[in-house]
Amino acid sequence: xxxxxxxxxxxxxxxxxxxxxxxxxxxxxxxxxxxxxxxxxxxxxxxxxxxxxxxxxxxxxxxxxxxxxxxxxxxxxxxxxxxxxxxxxxxxxxxxxxxxxxxxxxxxxxxxxxxxxxxxxxxxxxxxxxxxxxxxxxxxxxxxxxxxxxxxxxxxxxxxxxxxxxxxxxxxxxxxxxxxxxxxxxxxxxxxxxxxxxxxxxxxxxxxxxxxxxxxxxxxxxxxxxxxxxxxxxxxxxxxxxxxxxxxxxxxxxxxxxxxxxxxxxxxxxxxxxxxxxxxxxxxxxxxxxxxxxxxxxxxxxxxxxxxxxxxxxxxxxxxxxxxxxxxxxxxxxxxxxxxxxxxxxxxxxxxxxxxxxxxxxxxxxxxxxxxxxxxxxxxxxxxxxxxxxxxxxxxxxxxxxxxxxxxxxxxxxxxxxxxxxxxxxxxxxxxxxxxxxxxxxxxxxxxxxxxxxxxxxx
Amino acid sequence: xxxxxxxxxxxxxxxxxxxxxxxxxxxxxxxxxxxxxxxxxxxxxxxxxxxxxxxxxxxxxxxxxxxxxxxxxxxxx
Numbered sequence: 001x002x003x004x005x006x007x008x009x010x011x012x013x014x015x016x017x018x019x020x021x022x023x024x025x026x027x028x029x030x031x032x033x034x035x036x037x038x039x040x041x042x043x044x045x046x047x048x049x050x051x052x053x054x055x056x057x058x059x060x061x062x063x064x065x066x067x068x069x070x071x072x073x074x075x076x077x078x079x080x081x082x083x084x085x086x087x088x089x090x091x092x093x094x095x096x097x098x099x100x101x102x103x104x105x106x107x108x109x110x111x112x113x114x115x116x117x118x119x120x121x122x123x124x125x126x127x128x129x130x131x132x133x134x135x136x137x138x139x140x141x142x143x144x145x146x147x148x149x150x151x152x153x154x155x156x157x158x159x160x161x162x163x164x165x166x167x168x169x170x171x172x173x174x175x176x177x178x179x180x181x182x183x184x185x186x187x188x189x190x191x192x193x194x195x196x197x198x199x200x201x202x203x204x205x206x207x208x209x210x211x212x213x214x215x216x217x218x219x220x221x222x223x224x225x226x227x228x229x230x231x232x233x234x235x236x237x238x239x240x241x242x243x244x245x246x247x248x249x250x251x252x253x254x255x256x257x258x259x260x261x262x263x264x265x266x267x268x269x270x271x272x273x274x275x276x277x278x279x280x281x282x283x284x285x286x287x288x289x290x291x292x293x294x295x296x297x298x299x300x301x302x303x304x305x306x307x308x309x310x311x312x313x314x315x316x317x318x319x320x321x322x323x324x325x326x327x328x329x330x331x332x333x334x335x336x337x338x339x340x341x342x343x344x345x346x347x348x349x350x351x352x353x354x355x356x357x358x359x360x361x362x363x364x365x366x367x368x369x370x371x372x373x374x375x376x377x378x379x380x381x382x383x384x385x386x387x388x389x390x391x392x393x394x395x396x397x398x399x400x401x402x403x404x405x406x407x408x409x410x411x412x413x414x415x416x417x418x419x420x421x422x423x424x425x426x427x428x429x430x431x432x433x434x435x436x437x438x439x440x441x442x443x444x445x446x447x448x449x450x451x452x453x454x455x456x457x458x459x
Numbered sequence: 460x461x462x463x464x465x466x467x468x469x470x471x472x473x474x475x476x477x478x479x480x481x482x483x484x485x486x487x488x489x490x491x492x493x494x495x496x497x498x499x500x501x502x503x504x505x506x507x508x509x510x511x512x513x514x515x516x517x518x519x520x521x522x523x524x525x526x527x528x529x530x531x532x533x534x535x536x
Contacts, residue, residue: 351501
């Protein structure tokens, strides 16, 4: 039963992206929007639009009952969640299916098991995917903690079992450190969370973030190669590439195979991403998590493979079998994406929502801009600051960096402060060009003043 | 005394978190630079600070209200 009426439960650029994919498949589109988003581009483009609640996301895009009800009321037969909001909420996936509609993504059970750190790690291990060496759960005995640290090797991280967001993390360089820090970590965790349980995990020094795109139909899965997402600020990716640079072919093959093995082991349906930490010095990779949705940076994969990942996930979730074999997925050249955010990079990335003035976007072979802007559009302050993505494709990484630098010069988005200045500086950075980057590179580089305010800049 | 205006558009909060009390109540002393509220803009929380010493006259918009840049959020006397 192919999908005929698709409800888009998201906003911004990804709503536009889903609309285009649906349209290419001849599917009728129904766009959800909050009261603050009645003017957004996807609403203007869609066949139908429906208001799902007030501006605050908690009362609209995150309101499971309101979204499901609107989808039912408009006669949708499928719901695409995009990324963020409810995309990885198993209760939402379940509610959509219980209401008799197709959820464009994996089953609620898959989302649930991959969303839980411990069960995702267990699933990865069961599928033979390497994970960050650690205690495989909480450690209550300090002697056991010392034995584990000895086995996996120092430095090790001590994490509170009940914590989150990096709180209470300590690094022990030696056994003596561990003997001193582990009891402190336990006491602090007990005081903060009422649970003194701790985990021990190996520290991967200056890791790179490399992730593999997969597509699965519930039985069979293929990979669409990997992406390099090591340029991050506050754990948010800012610049992404495909393929990863300077990655030994054997390592690439192992990463991609492990991703396919895990996807098939969990009966994955739709588009998904297996994320790894990569220790370049040791040429070793470790599973960190699986994202059970389309990702922001999917276009770089589309540029090097020629696939339409969003259309494919809609077709597969509509009941088609995966329409290709692994050998059909081939890559050419190198692609780079930068995230354009409405933020002022010269003022600590302060959000800067405003009215879009003159809009000039580059066009041409090997250039793509995914966005939701038009002149006179008031960017609402209630949602994410990402306003678009600039993507380039060229024969080599060096040529792609040159193409990105040129494309950035050709972009004009009046009325807003944007992160274009950051990307121009990155494209000009010798470290970026030489691949001397890792996930802890960007923030110190910014702190060191590499983003000096240019004189006479106009916006 | 200058009123306290929102530096950015977004959602205004009287409290540091839903469980906490409001930053200020009417009659409290306020010092220059002190935080009297938060505005959530594009998932970031921006502190709203007083630009002068004074006595807090009260919030002029509701907790969790949508505000524009330059809107008066509270008065100082």
